Amino acid sequence: MSGSADGTVAAILGELAGAAAERNGLPPSLLGGYLTALLEVARTGRRLSAAEEQECRRLGAEAAGDGVGLPALVDLYMTASARLWPHLPVLLDAARDPPRPAGELIAMGEAVWRAADTALAAVTGGHAEELAAAVRREEALRQEFLDDLLSGRSDVGSLVRRGEPLGLRLAATHVAVVAGTDRPVDAGMRLSAVVDEARARIGNRGLLVAAKDGRLVCLLSSPPADDADRGPDPAADALAELAGPVVGRLTGRPDWRVGVGRPHAGPQGVPRSYREAVEALGLGERLALPEPVARARDLLAYRVLLRDETATADLVEVVLGPLTGARGGAEPLLQTLEAYFATGGNAAETARRLHLSVRAVTYRLRRVADLTGRDAADPADHLTLLLAVTAARLLDWPGRRPPAGRAARRTTRSRFPGPGRE
Missing domain, CATH: 1.10.490 (Globin-like)
Incomplete structure (x- = not known):
């Protein structure tokens, strides 16, 4: 040519x-x-x-x-x-x-x-x-940023610069939502499903979704703390309600739980809300709360009990320790007290929940009174027994008898991966 x-x-x-x-x-x-x-x-x-x-x-x-x-x-x-x-x-x-x-x-x-x-x-x-x-690179950047942010050890200026491309203005207020099942969540799962569903429900608010310690972590921009403290944030509650089912689908598990932290402002507020969400998730499991979504704002009383574990362990030992001498151990009597308080002191409803006769329930309550010297039906003893029963569940007692006089190490038979306390 x-x-x-x-x-x-x-x-x-x-x-x-x-x-x-x-x-x-x-x-x-x-x-x-x-x-x-x-x-x-x-x-x-x-x-x-x-x-x-x-x-x-x-x-x-x-x-x-x-x-x-x-x-x-x-x-x-x-x-x-x-x-x-x-x-x-x-x-x-x-x-x-x-x-x-x-x-x-x-x-x-x-x-x-x-x-x-x-x-x-x-x-x-x-x-x-x-x-x-590109998706893998973005996921790696998001995961690295989340780890640095929640560790609380990284330079604040660097975190602020890295957070903006990911949709987080760290000077604002954020709330953490943590969801998990008994199967670990990892970055290889389609975590974008949470983002897609969240955008459709809560609109265009700052949202970061990643996996950490086998759980799904969502960080959501929230109203300013002074506004958020006036009441719950509907968007955070909506995110919590959808994160659980999505995690259930991703892991193929029907049972899921979600912990929701309180809103906190600034870069240091994010790890604080995250720790509260993780603690709420663990408390929901350990206390076998009927609702799968546990909110830190609703669990402040339990956090007070856990703040001084030595005193909490002594409370359980002194008030409920005598129940271990009962025939069959303390657990049946503890379950009866728990159900009795949950039903507002209704013996008939307690019997239905425990699949017992009313006579069996009243017998057990009488045994509690005989062994502890405290009557669950007496208003003067009600608070002490209620706190002791709650503390027993927090300490996994009587699965493990807490030693008196020193802090009892909590053991958690949680079905959910990751540390129970951060």
């Missing part, structure tokens, strides 16, 4: 690439040497070379990195192929005389569309790989 013919072919291919790109509003450079390769395939009948296929994969990744959607990219290549097709006879005859016979043209067409199919597969493959890599 003469130099002038080469120039004519290059000009035509350039025009075709430009027209196809203009239709999609994309740069012609995303086609690279695709049309030239198709012309060579039509001329020789060969397949795309490994280098040409790899170039298509690179162009697909480049398009993804530039934010070009896959439908637009596919349309660019298909449009370019379709525009080249009617020009092939002219472009090929510029180098050949006489023209090609009909059978050869059919074979040429098959080769061209086979090459187009191969190129398109490579382009879409490169595009998909780049998107997956």
Whole structure:
């Protein structure tokens, strides 16, 4: 082919690439040497070379990195192929005389569309790989940021700068929501499902979702603390209600629990709310609370009990310790007290809950009074017994008898992964 013919072919291919790109509003450079390769395939009948296929994969990744959607990219290549097709006879005859016979043209067409199919597969493959890599990079950045933020040891200025691209203005107020099941949550799961559902329910508020210590952690921008303290934040409650079922689906477990911290302002407020959410989650499990969502604001009394474990252990030992001498141990009597308080002192309802007769319930309550010297029906003894029963559950007693005179180490038979106390 003469130099002038080469120039004519290059000009035509350039025009075709430009027209196809203009239709999609994309740069012609995303086609690279695709049309030239198709012309060579039509001329020789060969397949795309490994280098040409790899170039298509690179162009697909480049398009993804530039934010070009896959439908637009596919349309660019298909449009370019379709525009080249009617020009092939002219472009090929510029180098050949006489023209090609009909059978050869059919074979040429098959080769061209086979090459187009191969190129398109490579382009879409490169595009998909780049998107997956971008997601992994973003997840790694989000995970690293969350770990640094919750550790409380990183430079505040750095945290503020890194948080803004992730949608968190750390000078604002945030509330933490932590959800888990008995199967660990990890970053490989589709955590974006939480974000998608949350956006539909709570609108465009700052939200960071990541996995930590086998749990799902959600950090939500909240109203200012002075406003939030006036009452619960409906958006945080909505996030808690949807995070639990989503975690259940992700882990394939029907039983889930959620802990919700209180809103706190500033970079140091985030780890504080997170610790409260983790503690609420653990308390909900240890106390077997009927509601799967445990809110730190509703559990302040339990936190008071746990603040001085030595005094709490002594309370359990002094008030309930004598129950261990009963036939069958302390657990049946403790369960009866727990149900009795939960029903507001209704012996009949207590009996129904425990699947006992009313006579059996009254007998057990009488045994408690005999052994402890405190009557659950007496208002003077009610508070002491209630606090002792609550403290026993917090200390996993009588599963483990707390030693008197020193702090009892809490043992948690929680079904949920991760530390019970942070």
